[in-house]
Structures are given as C-alpha cells and as structure tokens.
Amino acid sequence: CLTLVTGLFANNRLHQLAEADTFLYEKATIPMEDLLKMTEGFQRIRMNLLDFVTTEVPAMRERSRKLIQELRTNIDTCSSRVEPALLTPHEQEIFTTYKTRRQEFRVATDEIIALADAGKRSEAYSYLSVRGREIATAYQQAIHDLVAAKVAQGKDLAEGNTILAITASKLLYAVMGFSVLLSIVLGILLTRNIMRQLGEDPGY
Numbered sequence: 505c506l507t508l509v510t511g512l513f514a515n516n517r518l519h520q521l522a523e524a525d526t527f528l529y530e531k532a533t534i535p536m537e538d539l540l541k542m543t544e545g546f547q548r549i550r551m552n553l554l555d556f557v558t559t560e561v562p563a564m565r566e567r568s569r570k571l572i573q574e575l576r577t578n579i580d581t582c583s584s585r586v587e588p589a590l591l592t593p594h595e596q597e598i599f600t601t602y603k604t605r606r607q608e609f610r611v612a613t614d615e616i617i618a619l620a621d622a623g624k625r626s627e628a629y630s631y632l633s634v635r636g637r638e639i640a641t642a643y644q645q646a647i648h649d650l651v652a653a654k655v656a657q658g659k660d661l662a663e664g665n666t667i668l669a670i671t672a673s674k675l676l677y678a679v680m681g682f683s684v685l686l687s688i689v690l691g692i693l694l695t696r697n698i699m700r701q702l703g704e705d706p707g708y
Contacts, residue, residue: 535589538582539651545575545582546609546647550640553613557620557628565620572613579606586650595653602646609643612636 552568552575559565583606590596616636619628 535586535654536651538585539647539654542579542582542586543644543647543651545579546640546643549575549613553616553632553636556617557625557632569617572617576610586654589654591657595650595657598646598649598653602650605639605643605646608639612639 549572552571556565556568556572559568583603587599590599612631612635616628616632619625619631
C-alpha cells in the first residue's frame with residue numbers, strides 16, 4: 505500500500521513536470537521560431553524593395569514585387585501564431601505596437617512601389633533611404649522588443665520549471681523517507697504483537 509501511494513505521488517509529480525515542459529515549449533520555444541522567421545521576412549522585404557527601386561529589368565522588378573507579397577503573407581502567418589502565446593499585458597502591449605509599426609512599414613512600402621511604378625525612381629529611392637529607413641528601423645525595433653519579451657518569458661518559465669522539479673524531488677524523498685520509517689515502525693509493532701501472542705519478548 506505504501507509503495508502504491510509513493511508511486512502515485514511520483515506519477516502525479518512527473519505529470520506536472522511534463523505539463524510544465526509542454527507549456528514552456530508551446531509558449532516560449534515555438535514562438536521564438538516564428539519570431540525569427542518574421543525578422544528574416546522583414547529583412548528580405550527591405551532587400552527586395554531596394555531591388556525593385558534600383559533595377560531596370562522588368563522581370564526582376566516583378567519578381568521582387570511577388571516576393572514582397574509572399575513574405576508579407578508569411579509574416580502574417582507567423583504573427584498569428586505568436587499572438588496567442590503572449591501571456592502578460594506587457595507582451596500584448598508590445599504586440600499592439602508591433603502591429604502598428606508593421607502597418608506603417610507596409611504603407612511606406614506600397615508608396616515606394618507606387619512611385620517606382622510611376623517612373624519616379626529617384627523619389628522612390630529618396631523615400632526609401634530617408635523616411636523609409638526611419639519607418640523600417642521602428643518596425644525592426646518592435647520585432648526586437650517582441651523577441652526580448654519572449655526570451656524573458658522563456659527564462660521565467662524555465663526557472664519556474666526548475667523550482668517545480670526541485671520541490672517535487674524534495675517532496676518525493678520526504679514521502680519515501682516517511683514510507684520507509686512507517687514500514688519500520690509497523691514492522692516493529694507487528695513483531696511485538698506476534699511475540700506477545702507467543703509469550704516471548706522480542707528483545708527490543
């Protein structure tokens with residue numbers, strides 16, 4: 505019976521640790537992968553936008569235009585997976601800022617493309633180099649803030665899991681020790697009872 509109780513207790517604690525590890529993976533590890541894809545996608549959009557403005561080859565311009573749209577879609581997909589993993593009001597506030605900066609960058613990108621399409625390449629390049637750079641920098645900072653928030657959250661969750669594991673180990677050892685002690689006491693009492701019934705003194 506004591507072995508069963510100890511086993512059930514250990515199984516319960518292991519289940520808690522497994523759930524904590526799963527939570528850490530879903531809320532911190534997976535979102536980091538998406539955040540890295542968002543960062544990569546953003547930088548690739550900037551590169552393709554520069555190519556679009558500077559190249560004179562129509563086929564290359566259309567290739568850049570198509571890639572920009574595809575990268576936007578990929579960023580949106582990653583963003584939709586990151587948002588549910590934000591656990592605190594602070595993280596949600598950062599994400600709101602991120603969405604604002606993303607929209608500003610997209611508006612600027614569309615305006616630069618429109619200028620280039622209208623044959624105003626010098627104006628498009630000037631917009632890209634000055635105002636566009638400022639908007640892109642703000643967007644990049646918003647992504648960086650999201651990454652920093654998720655890193656901090658992952659650290660907190662990992663530390664919590666460590667404390668949970670240490671506590672579980674201490675409790676398990678305590679239960680095992682109590683079980684052993686109880687087994688010894690019960691053994692002594694049982695032996696005394698048997699010896700008493702036989703009319704003998706067990707000697708302790």
